[in-house]
Amino acid sequence: MGVIGEAWTWLTTGANWSGDGGAAHRLAEHLYVSGIALAVACAVALPVALYLGHVGKGGALAVNLSNVGRAVPVFAVLALFMMTPLRNSGYLPTVIALVLFAVPPLLTNAYVGMTGVDRSVLEAARGMGMSGRQLFVRVELPLAYPMIMTGLRSAAVQVIATASIAAMVGLGGLGRIITAGFNTYDTAQVFAGAVLVALLALVVEGVLVALDRLLSPLRRRRTA
Amino acid sequence: MAEQNCLVENDWICGEYLRSRGHELAEATVQHIWITAASVLIGLAVAFPLALLARRGRHFAGPVLGLTTVLYTVPSLAMFSLLLPLFGLSAALVVTGLVLYSLTILVRNILAGLEAVPQEAREAAKGMGYGPVRLLWEVELPLALPALMAGLRIATVSTVALTTVGSLVGKGGLGNLIEDALPSFFKAQVLTASVLCVLLAVAADLLLLGVQRLLTPWTRIRTPARASAGAGIAKTEAV
DSSP, X not given: OHXXXXXXXXXXXXXXTSSTTXXXXXXXXXXXXXXXXXHHHHHHHHHHHHXXXXXXXXXXXXXXXXXXXHHSOHHHHXXXXXXXXXXXXXXXXXXXXXXXXXXXXXXXXXXXXXXXXXXXXXXXXXXXXXXXXXXXXIIIHHHHHHHHXXXXXXXXXXXXXXXXXXXXXXXXXXHHHHHHHHHTTOHHHHHHHHHXXXXXXXXXXXXXXXXXXXXXXXHHHHHO | OHHHHHXXXXXXXXXXXXXXXXXHHHHHHHHHHHHHHHHHXXXXXXXXXXXXXXXXXXXXXXXXXXXXXXXXXXXXXXHXXXXXXXXXXXXXXXXXXXXXXXXXXXXXXXXXHHHTSOHHHHHHHHHXXXXXXXXXXXXXXXXXXXXXXXXXXXXXXXXXXXXXXXXXXXXXXXXXXXXXXXXXXOHHHHHHHHHHHHHHHHHHHHHHHHHHHXXXXXXXXXXXXXXXXXXXXXXXXXX
């Protein structure tokens, strides 16, 4: 119990939050790299997945990509980046690593969502005279929406987790509080940092679940 | 000469490194394998009763699935650090963290497998006088095996990758070598350990695929209906 009390003291001490290595700055770094990486990953993965799903090709790519994403250790990729000149380019190595690990869940889920649309629904829409474009916007996209959001949520969780591991190779982010605690044998600080990282991940997940419910196209249809 | 110099030149690929540090690599690989194996086996032993509990109704399913999902959301670095006051710098800490991660995938897949058992199969077994335990072991479990094995493969592959983060407390198998090589920018060591780690994941996946084929010979009889059912499983696996 002692550690939890000490961690609470650490968290409520203002000095630990201010300054360059303070928790506030680390949190801002974490959110900054995670936000950029998630946006880039969406911009890359979603158009590709939606197009492939629409034309019904590239299933093997979508499935294999997520298997590869699982097998490659985040820590190893970050460490490999640190062996290249990339290490001198600020947040770039972290962002690249985050994008690499966010693309597979986004791509696979969006693709599975698109190809999972009931064939008879597609036939009916075509029978009503919808063009390929109308079919995509008004039938496939709304029906694939839940899976796309599932992909976005797992990508976001993955990004937050990866950004914390960046601290293990000396890059910025909330994880630095944990690694700094390990270096000074300060268990209270390690625990406090871990609570912050875990809370951030849970809050992001919670916000995305709420957004998902608010924005769902099927929900709007029902209330209208 | 060129081969001896590659350590001095800090090349990415270095035969001399493999020769001179072979025992170090082997030691790290062995640690990596036993941490992964222990985590997945304990995970399976915990996940199975949890899945059986979750199957007993919504009262149990909600909390069990909710809790394992929350655990999965916690980043690995935080998970290992949160366990630090309980376990100290030990392999038990890493194994416990990895077990908690594997639960999400294992419980979900075992539950999905058990729920996909056709009602007729259950009825027929009951009609033949099977009790609940025999029904589970001789009818439901074999039919749920493909889904269980799919979950086991996913859990094992992610566990192999996650074990590297255990280097935080000095028990990360090949991750330890990566961590040690960081301060001196020792390229050959980082690349070799990373490649070994991926190879380990692929080997574990293929091994489990082989085990699955041995355990479920009936799934290899290809009829058109079965082939489409197989495609359905592949799809859920991807999620």
